[in-house]
Amino acid sequence: MMMVTQLGSLNAWEQTSVKPFWKAFLGGAAPSADTIGRVCALVSSDEIRRIIAEVITRARRNKIAILKLAGFQILVLDGHESHASKRRCCDGCLERTLSSAHGEVKEYYHRHVLAILLLPGGCLLLDAEPQKKGEDEVAATMRLLTRVMLNHGRSFDVVIADALYTRAGFFNFLTKKGKYALAVLKNEERHLLRDADGLCNLVTPVVARKNKVTRTIWDIEGLESWEGVKGPVRVLRSEEQRTVKRQLSKKEEEEKITWWWATTIPSSILPAPEAVDLGHGRWDIENRGFNELGTFWHADHVYRHEENAMLIFTLLTLLAYNMFHLFLGRNVKAVLRMSASKLHFARELMSGLFDESGAYFHWVPP
Numbered sequence: 001m002m003m004v005t006q007l008g009s010l011n012a013w014e015q016t017s018v019k020p021f022w023k024a025f026l027g028g029a030a031p032s033a034d035t036i037g038r039v040c041a042l043v044s045s046d047e048i049r050r051i052i053a054e055v056i057t058r059a060r061r062n063k064i065a066i067l068k069l070a071g072f073q074i075l076v077l078d079g080h081e082s083h084a085s086k087r088r089c090c091d092g093c094l095e096r097t098l099s100s101a102h103g104e105v106k107e108y109y110h111r112h113v114l115a116i117l118l119l120p121g122g123c124l125l126l127d128a129e130p131q132k133k134g135e136d137e138v139a140a141t142m143r144l145l146t147r148v149m150l151n152h153g154r155s156f157d158v159v160i161a162d163a164l165y166t167r168a169g170f171f172n173f174l175t176k177k178g179k180y181a182l183a184v185l186k187n188e189e190r191h192l193l194r195d196a197d198g199l200c201n202l203v204t205p206v207v208a209r210k211n212k213v214t215r216t217i218w219d220i221e222g223l224e225s226w227e228g229v230k231g232p233v234r235v236l237r238s239e240e241q242r243t244v245k246r247q248l249s250k251k252e253e254e255e256k257i258t259w260w261w262a263t264t265i266p267s268s269i270l271p272a273p274e275a276v277d278l279g280h281g282r283w284d285i286e287n288r289g290f291n292e293l294g295t296f297w298h299a300d301h302v303y304r305h306e307e308n309a310m311l312i313f314t315l316l317t318l319l320a321y322n323m324f325h326l327f328l329g330r331n332v333k334a335v336l337r338m339s340a341s342k343l344h345f346a347r348e349l350m351s352g353l354f355d356e357s358g359a360y361f362h363w364v365p366p
Contacts, residue, residue: 001025003320005350008298010036016353037304040312048315049127052322053151056117056124059326060155066119069281070274072180072265074118075126075148075156076282077165079137080290082300082310084109092307094133110310113141114290115148117155118281122325125293125318126152130311137164142173149177158182158265160282166190166262168228175231175264182279185235185260192226193260196235199223208273213242219272226262236261238276296343297321 002013010033016022017030031039060066066073089095089108097104115126129144131137145159159174163186174181185193200218208215218237226233238259245252261279270278293299297320303313328337328345 001353003297003317004324004346005353006296006298006346007350007353009301010303019353020356021353037306037309040304041306041309043308043312045308045311045315048312048319049147049151052125052127052315052319055319055322055326056126056152056155059124059322062330064119064326064329066117066155069118069278070270072157072270072278073155074278074281075159076116076118077113077141077144077159077161078116078282078290079111079113079131079140079164081109081111082314083302088305090305090307092130092132092310094131111137111140112311112314113137113144115144115152117152122329124322124325126155128311128314128318130307138167138170141165142169145173153177158278160278162282163187168226171233171262171264172228172230180263180265182261182263182265182275184279184282185262190226192223192233192235192262195223195225196220196237196260200237206272208276210273210277213240215240215273215276217272217276219267219275221267231264234263234265234267234275236263236272236275236279238279293317293321296346 002010007013007016013036014033017032022030068074084107086105086107092110093108094111096107096109098107099105111131112128113131114128117124117126127144127148129140129147131140141161156179158180159182161170161181161183163184166183166185166187170183171181187193196218199220203218203220206217206219208217216239219234220237221234222232223235224232236259238261239256240259241254241256243252244255259276259279261275263275263279265275265278267275290299297317299314299317302310304310324346325342328342332345
């Protein structure tokens with residue numbers, strides 16, 4: 001309830017714990033903020049993940065709309081750093097050394113990888129996995145993907161990721177599981193990128209225009225120069241040109257950006273313009289996922305600085321996020337949804353916690 005109503009901290013919740021709602025909701029006195037933090041350090045993350053999977057399974061059985069880009073259901077992966085501190089640390093903190101005016105200083109931080117299933121106008125948060133000491137983000141992602149395949153394997157066809165995931169092991173894993181991979185290709189030292197760049201002169205580009213952006217796309221298929229990848233790879237190069245109006249000078253300038261992607265999706269089922277649209281779909285994890293989670297759902301707040309407690313609070317945030325958006329999408333009429341923001345509905349729920357009459361929520365114990 002603290003997550004759903006977006007209170008933002010255990011101390012903020014504790015100030016509502018004397019309200020009539022909690023006695024009816026819990027069937028007794030509410031625990032303290034310290035107790036909740038201490039218990040969350042002991043709770044099994046598997047149980048919270050099971051509940052998240054059950055909610056999403058029920059949503060799919062109830063025919064919730066899954067976004068399809070170019071006919072594919074999309075899963076987006078990316079890492080997120082929840083917080084950083086030069087003073088506070090726990091056994092699960094990652095460490096790095098930063099340079100400052102006073103010399104080198106050690107910084108402690110936590111990072112986790114999020115799996116997001118795209119929906120029309122929103123998303124469902126499937127799972128999260130923390131990065132552990134001595135490993136990189138991709139190692140944490142492989143654990144996450146293995147679990148997501150078991151719990152949500154039928155929910156997506158394509159996995160989209162950034163340049164960090166352009167690795168042979170990542171692509172081979174998805175191919176073995178019957179999923180397509182699409183990732184940004186950046187490192188100019190890669191043999192794959194150099195070979196594709198050289199072959200662009202032999203390929204006639206396709207010109208497409210979308211949202212005032214003109215794209216010139218080269219599509220090179222059947223490349224086998226990526227060492228370690230089992231099977232041919234397709235590379236897409238997109239030179240994108242748009243007119244940008246600068247805020248200070250008010251002048252319009254032509255801006256050109258070049259994008260590269262590597263994918264296992266054959267051109268026979270996904271033409272080049274649609275493949276580029278799919279590649280740009282990765283930014284939805286920033287707009288629909290991390291930005292909203294951090295700004296409104298307080299996902300970056302440290303409720304208790306302990307490794308397991310931080311994971312539990314993250315998973316509870318994912319669960320609350322999913323249930324809140326499913327409730328709005330399935331139970332609130334479209335006319336009412338369009339008349340107010342999601343923040344408004346969250347504040348409506350929060351107001352019930354402060355209702356002295358206790359009549360705002362009608363709670364029937366199971």
